[in-house]
C-alpha cells in the first residue's frame with residue numbers, strides 16, 4: 001500500500017499496547033482510524049488521545065470473537081468513512097497452565113480471540129478492502145508461532161500457529177489471483193504492553209490461572225518485557241514500513257523466529273525432540 005493520507009485504518013485491540021501504537025502511527029500518516037476494543041473505558045481514553053487535527057478517530061466497542069460484532073465494526077466504519085483500506089487483526093489474549101490443568105473454557109477463549117478474531121476480521125473486511133484500488137491486512141501472531149514448547153502457554157502457541165497458517169494460505173491465495181490486497185503477519189517478540197495482564201478480559205467461565213508453574217512463567221514474561229521489551233511505537237513503525245513494501249513477515253526479533261524454526265526443522269529431520277524452553281528464549 002503506497003497511499004495512507006485520507007485513507008481508513010481499522011485496528012482491533014487498539015486501545016492498548018501494540019494496537020494503540022499502530023493506530024497512533026497510522027494517524028501520524030494522516031489516516032482516519034477506527035479503534036476497536038472490548039474494553040470500553042480504555043477505548044474512550046484511546047480515542048481521546050489519538051485525536052489530532054486533520055484526522056478522524058472512531059471508537060467501536062467490539063468483541064472480535066463474535067462474528068456479528070466484527071460485522072457491526074465494519075458497518076460502523078463504512079457508515080462513518082465510506083471506505084476501509086487497512087485492517088489490523090491484532091486483539092489477543094493469553095492464559096494457560098500445565099496441559100491437564102487447562103480447562104476447555106480457557107482453550108475456547110484463547111482460540112476465540114486469537115484465531116477466530118483474526119479469521120472474522122479477514123472474512124468481514126476482505127471484500128471491502130478489495131473494493132479499493134489497494135488494501136492491506138495485518139494479522140498479529142507472535143514469535144510463539146515459530147517457537148513451540150514454552151511451558152504453560154500451549155493454547156497461546158496453538159492459536160498463534162493457527163494465525164500463521166491462516167495468514168500464509170491467505171497471502172498465497174490472494175497473490176495467486178492477483179488481488180489488490182496484501183497480507184502481513186506481525187510476529188512480535190517481547191514488547192512493553194499489558195499482555196501479561198490479559199486475564200483482565202477473561203470471560204466469567206474462564207478461571208484465573210493460579211498454578212505455581214504458570215505464575216512463574218507470567219512473572220518471567222513480565223520481567224522480560226520490562227527489561228528488554230520493545231517500545232510498541234517501534235513495532236508500529238516496522239508495521240507501517242512492511243505495509244508500504246507489501247512485506248509478509250514483520251518480525252521484531254527475527255533471530256528468535258529463525259532459531260525456533262531451526263529447532264523444529266531439526267526435530268522433523270532427526271526425530272529428536274527439542275527440550276522445553278523458558279519464556280522468551
Ligand SMILES: NC(=O)c1ccc[n+]([C@@H]2O[C@H](COP(=O)([O-])OP(=O)(O)OC[C@H]3O[C@@H](n4cnc5c(N)ncnc54)[C@H](O)[C@@H]3O)[C@@H](O)[C@H]2O)c1
Pocket residue numbers: 012013014015016017018019036037038039042062063064065090091092093113140141142143187188189190191192193194195196197198201225
Ligand atoms: N506484548 C508482547 O510481548 C507480544 C508478543 C507477541 C505477540 N503479541 C500480540 O500482540 C497483540 C496485541 O497485544 P498487546 O501486547 O498489545 O497486549 P495488550 O493487552 O496491551 O493489548 C491487547 C488489546 O486487545 C484487547 N482485547 C482483548 N480481548 C479482546 C476481544 N475479544 N475483542 C477485542 N479486543 C480485545 C484488550 O482489551 C487490549 O486493549 C496480541 O495479539 C498479542 O498476542 C504481543
